[in-house]
Every structure is written in structure tokens, then in C-alpha cells.
Amino acid sequence: MDGRVSLDRVAMRFGDFTAIQPTSLEIQSGEFFSFLGPSGCGKTTLLNIISGFLTPSEGKVSIGGEEMIRVPVNRRPTAMIFQNLALFPLMSVYDNIEFGLEVRGVDRSARRRKADELLELVALGGSGHKPVSELSGGQKQRIAIARALAVEPRVLLLDEPLSALDLKLRQHMRTELKAIQRQTGITFIYITHDQGEALTMSDRVAVMSAGRIEQIADPMTLYRDPATAFVAGFVGENNRLAGHVTAADGELVTLDAGLAVAVSGRARQPLAVGDSASLYVRPEQWRVGTPDDLRLPFSGIVQAEHFEGAWLTLEVALDSGPTLRVQVPHVVTGDGVDAQLRVGGSCRLDYSPREAVVLPGAEPSPEAGEVADVAATA
Amino acid sequence: MWQQLHNRFGLPLTMAIVGLLGVWLILMVLLPQWQMIDYSFHPSLLPSERGGEKDVWTLANYVTFFHNDIHLAIFFKTIWSSVLVTALTLVVSYPLAYYLAKVATPGQAALCLLLLIVPFWINEILRTFAWYIIFAFRGPLNELLFALGLIDRPIRFLNGDTGVLVGMVYAYILFMVFPLYNAIESLDGNQIRAARDLGAGWLRTHRRIVIPHAKPGIATGCIMTFMLAAGSYAVPALLGSPGSRWFTQIIYNWFFEGGDWNQGAAYAFLLLALCILFVTLVMRIFKVGLGDIAK
Ligand SMILES: Nc1ncnc2c1ncn2[C@@H]1O[C@H](COP(=O)(O)OP(=O)(O)O)[C@@H](O)[C@H]1O
Ligand SMILES: [Mg+2]
Numbered sequence: 042m043d044g045r046v047s048l049d050r051v052a053m054r055f056g057d058f059t060a061i062q063p064t065s066l067e068i069q070s071g072e073f074f075s076f077l078g079p080s081g082c083g084k085t086t087l088l089n090i091i092s093g094f095l096t097p098s099e100g101k102v103s104i105g106g107e108e109m110i111r112v113p114v115n116r117r118p119t120a121m122i123f124q125n126l127a128l129f130p131l132m133s134v135y136d137n138i139e140f141g142l143e144v145r146g147v148d149r150s151a152r153r154r155k156a157d158e159l160l161e162l163v164a165l166g167g168s169g170h171k172p173v174s175e176l177s178g179g180q181k182q183r184i185a186i187a188r189a190l191a192v193e194p195r196v197l198l199l200d201e202p203l204s205a206l207d208l209k210l211r212q213h214m215r216t217e218l219k220a221i222q223r224q225t226g227i228t229f230i231y232i233t234h235d236q237g238e239a240l241t242m243s244d245r246v247a248v249m250s251a252g253r254i255e256q257i258a259d260p261m262t263l264y265r266d267p268a269t270a271f272v273a274g275f276v277g278e279n280n281r282l283a284g285h286v287t288a289a290d291g292e293l294v295t296l297d298a299g300l301a302v303a304v305s306g307r308a309r310q311p312l313a314v315g316d317s318a319s320l321y322v323r324p325e326q327w328r329v330g331t332p333d334d335l336r337l338p339f340s341g342i343v344q345a346e347h348f349e350g351a352w353l354t355l356e357v358a359l360d361s362g363p364t365l366r367v368q369v370p371h372v373v374t375g376d377g378v379d380a381q382l383r384v385g386g387s388c389r390l391d392y393s394p395r396e397a398v399v400l401p402g403a404e405p406s407p408e409a410g411e412v413a414d415v416a417a418t419a
Numbered sequence: 420m421w422q423q424l425h426n427r428f429g430l431p432l433t434m435a436i437v438g439l440l441g442v443w444l445i446l447m448v449l450l451p452q453w454q455m456i457d458y459s460f461h462p463s464l465l466p467s468e469r470g471g472e473k474d475v476w477t478l479a480n481y482v483t484f485f486h487n488d489i490h491l492a493i494f495f496k497t498i499w500s501s502v503l504v505t506a507l508t509l510v511v512s513y514p515l516a517y518y519l520a521k522v523a524t525p526g527q528a529a530l531c532l533l534l535l536i537v538p539f540w541i542n543e544i545l546r547t548f549a550w551y552i553i554f555a556f557r558g559p560l561n562e563l564l565f566a567l568g569l570i571d572r573p574i575r576f577l578n579g580d581t582g583v584l585v586g587m588v589y590a591y592i593l594f595m596v597f598p599l600y601n602a603i604e605s606l607d608g609n610q611i612r613a614a615r616d617l618g619a620g621w622l623r624t625h626r627r628i629v630i631p632h633a634k635p636g637i638a639t640g641c642i643m644t645f646m647l648a649a650g651s652y653a654v655p656a657l658l659g660s661p662g663s664r665w666f667t668q669i670i671y672n673w674f675f676e677g678g679d680w681n682q683g684a685a686y687a688f689l690l691l692a693l694c695i696l697f698v699t700l701v702m703r704i705f706k707v708g709l710g711d712i713a714k
Contacts, residue, residue, distance in 0.1 A: 065612075090614060093615075094612060114612075114613050114615045114616055115616070115617075115618045115619060115620060116618070119616070120616060120617065121613070121616045123609045123611075123612070123613060125607065125609055127607060127610050127611070127612065128613075129610060129614075129627075129628065131631050131632065140614070140617050140619070140627070141617035141618050143621075144617060144618040144619045144623060145618060188617070189617075192617055193617060202442035228671075316699040337617075
């Protein structure tokens, strides 16, 4: 079963509005691939192009090496799980799951066997005769998965399928979806605006913004090595320190960000002295110490504390102006750093340049939602 | 409802509204109908005989109907033709309603609805008469078919049932389109997409997804169209031929040509009762409840 999906310069325009910029990518057979991006960036449009609900303005889509553009929706080897699930409310669970098989002319007993198998797979064995309206949110979710799997698609397309569930169930379903994907070996293409979902389940993630793919990488690389300012700001939290390059020494680049000390980090692409650039340091990458710990070069005042269970998030105003978001592990015994930090008190900070990333451009990326945004001093 | 009105208008105004409503209902609706029922159970008498010994309760007016083969035949023909009209109207309206509800952009839908409604600003008689002109032996339709080479001599559309059927489908199409449109409109578009995605062709998607969802709307539209068609007078009178008489024409004749209001009233109630019976039966067969329709 070849579930490769390839997009070749696919673009979509609605009138004058370009919803998808020309995009090419290859998704491997059996891969759990996610599209992650803010609402309105074109994820659903892209999924609809793969499933055949939309014909792209340009470019080619192929699945398993077969050209798909002229193949209508009902003949593509894909199955979709809709954002609102779209179960058939007038039918029983069995009828829902068997719908696709009935269409294919599978006889009644074989249909029922398959439906029972799938109900076992989604851990809902025995509920086949129930009307759909009697199921809970999580159960509906599983029936939608079973219904889509029944037609043995080569590619399963999922449009934010967990967004209607409550938090606990959502987290549970992540594990379950991933398990189902491993078990069936079907290519999953998953779209979401929730980075937690994308990072925990996916083999690879494509981060999208305004109809363009910013970066395709495995979750760890995405988090550690964002390729663009958008990705750095959108995936996880980040503190951005903008400035210009004062020294470029191989991979490590030093910036003047208007702070008491120069800052440095890894550059993903060559930068020359004088270029404007930004340094990104994640909240948990800061090392926090007491005011007398002079080994730490930055000093600031704690503006606010947010207790988040395992973490304590601090807003620290550096002496030279910018406010950073900093996370320290919360230590239950009360003898950790967190016990000595008080709102209004001062602290010292440091980070490791090998963990921080420098990207070109001193302008913030719109939409990306960076935590701290520090303009370079002239 | 009393409570709602009371909260909004206060006691005196509410009493006035409810009072007026009651007067209207009793004087304009209930009393005349009651009078008709009363007529239908009495023999037709000269004014001087009213209240005399001949003025008794009787079922004779109703019995007449069952002993008159011609009237029975016309009655069944009326029912059958009304079923045909209903079916034809459904067939014409369903694609239209689906297009309006699910395919057209809001602008296109508004334009279509306007085009559908505008002709109904004209009086029903005039609209029907327009068909009379179109269907005339030397009328535009025959001219057109002739010009297209589809026929070599004019057809007498107004001779059989064709004229009546077409005229009625046209007269009652809105009563079908609107309930259908409302029902289909409320269907989640993803349901249709899901069916397509699972491999269903268009026919199956309609049969399994759209039509079951729209069933209450279909029932409402069919009942309205059927009742209107069975009770129609103008269309068969204008577009029908002597061979395609409608039951309403017989009722009319009893009232205004036979001058026998008692007999006419009995026929009118028979038509009403038998139509209701028929509709109830059909609803039973298709498993539609009154509750579904009210939705
Ligand atoms: N049929 C359409 N006509 C015009 N614009 C559309 C259409 N479908 C989507 N769009 C626009 O394309 C953009 C991307 O939409 P969508 O793919 O639904 O985003 P996402 O799923 O990422 O939230 C949005 O700005 C949306 O308004
Ligand atoms: Mg979407």
C-alpha cells in the first residue's frame, strides 16, 4: 500500500486572494505528517486539495505516484476526518462505519465483520447498534476514525479533529491516534493550530503561515532549530532580542542588542557584521540565580510570577529595559531558586549561546506571538 | 402565550387583543363553517318549508355521492391527478431547492428566489390564463415546437390533462420549494462532503444523506401541494377540458348551478375529509409524524 503524497508547485487562489502560495512537498508512506499554523493560514484549503474537494489553481497532486488532479473526491484513496466529525446523525454506529463499504458493494456479513473489527480497534466493541446521538464526544471521535478507516484509505486526512474535545480527552486521544497510526501503517496528514498536538504526534511537521510553508522538520528540530522568525515565535515560547551583528565566528554569531553585555547564539545561515538580526532564547533556557551570583551576566527585577505546577514563569525586566519570560522548575521542598524569587526582588540570569538561535531580521514576525520583543537601540 | 402578551402589553391591551382574536375566529371562521356543516346534514328546502316537518337531520346528501358513479370517478381522478401534480412538483422543486440551499452563492440564491417569487405577485387567475395563452392551439408553444421541427401539426394541450398538470405544478411550486429549501438548508455541508469522501456518488449521497434529512420538508411540501391541488378551482376551470373535470367543479356546480347548497356543502366536506384521510394514510406509510412536520 503506497501512501506517498506529493504536491508539486500546488497553489490556490480565490479570486484575487492567494490562499496557498506555490508549494511542493513529499510525504512518505506511513508517515504521521502535520500541518501546523494559525487559523486562516490555509491548512484546510491544502487538505481539501489533497482530498479532492478543491481543484488547485496550479500544480499537481499525486498519491502513491498516481496523478490525482482529474480523480474526483469519491474515487481518491483518501479518507477525511472532519473538524465537526460529520457523522451521519440519522444512522446507527454500524451504518455509519459501513457506509463506505456499502458504497463499494461489500456484502452485508463482510461489512459487519469489518465494522466489528474497527470497533475493537477504537475500543468501542459492542456499541454498533447505538444511534450516533447517544455517544459522548470522545466516542463520536472514535466512530469517525473507524468510519474513515473502513474504506481502507491509503491516506487519512484529519482536520483539527480534537479541537471539540476537552483537555484531558484531547491529550488521551493524541496517544490513541498515534497508536492507531502505528498499528495501521496508514499515512496520516493532520492539520492543527495546536502545537502541542503537532509536536507530540508527528513524525514531521510543516509550519505554515499565510499560505506558505515556513519549515518542514521533525518536532525536535522545529523546536531547537527554527528556520524562520515565524517558526521561532509560533512554536513554543520565545524571547526575542533584536540588534545587529558585531562578530561572526563560524556558527556562533554575536549581536549588540542594546544590553549591558553582547549576546550570542547559533546562526542557521551565514550573517555578516552589521546585518540586523534577532536572538531567540526560550523561557526554559534561562538559568536563574540570586542577585549575588555574579557568574550570571544579566541582572533584572522580577515583575510578575505565574505558578504553573511544575514550572514557575517569571517576567523579568532586565536593567537595560526589555522584559523576558523566564521559566524555572518549581521545587516542592522550597529550597530551590524559586523560593528566593519574589515579585519586586532582583535576580541574575544567563543562557547558553549554543542553545540560542540567531535569525536574520530585526523585525518581529506578525502573528507569531513572540513573548518578548526588544527593539535594537540605535 | 397569555403570559408573554401580558408581559409585553399589560392587562387591558392583552384582553383587547385576545378578545378581537376570539371574535374574529368565532364570527369569520367557526360560525360559517358550522353553518356549512349544518347545511350538509339537512335536505335542500324551499324557504317556506324551513323549520317545518321536512326540515330533519339526514345523511342523504352524503349518500348521494356514493351512489353517483360519475362523481366517484371524478373524485378518484382528482385525487390521482393531485398525487401526480404533487409528484411532478417534487421532482421539479427538489433540484431547485438543493441548488438554492447548497450550491448557489448567497447572491445567486437571492436572485433565484426573487425570480421565483415575482410571478406570484400577479393574481393566480392571470398567471393561469398566461398558460392558457401559451398552450393555445395556435399559441407560442406550438409555434416554437413547430419551428424547431419537433412536431408537424399543432398539439391540443388543453384537451387532456397536460394543461392542468403543468398549470398546477407552476401554481404551487413555491409551496414545495420553500419547505424543501428550509429542510436542505439545515443540513451540514460536511455531511454531504463526508458521504462523497467515503466514495458515494451523487445519487447515493442524495438517497442516503440529503433526502432522509429533508424528509420532514418533503412531507410538508407534498401535503401542502396535494391539498392545494385537490382543492384547486381556477386551474382546472381554465386549463382543463370537459374530460378533465376536477371535483371542486362539481362542488361549484351544486352551489351555483344546481342551487343546492346542502348538497354542495356535503361534497365539500367529503373532499376535505377524504383528503385528510388520504394524507394521514400516506404519512403512515412513509413513517412521517406530525411532530416531524412541525419542526
Ligand atoms: N472558498 C473560499 N473562497 C474564498 N476564500 C476562501 C475560501 N476558502 C478559504 N478561503 C480563505 O483562505 C484562507 C485559508 O482558509 P483555510 O484553509 O480554511 O484556513 P485554516 O484551515 O488554516 O484556518 C482564509 O483566509 C479563508 O478566508
Ligand atoms: Mg481550518
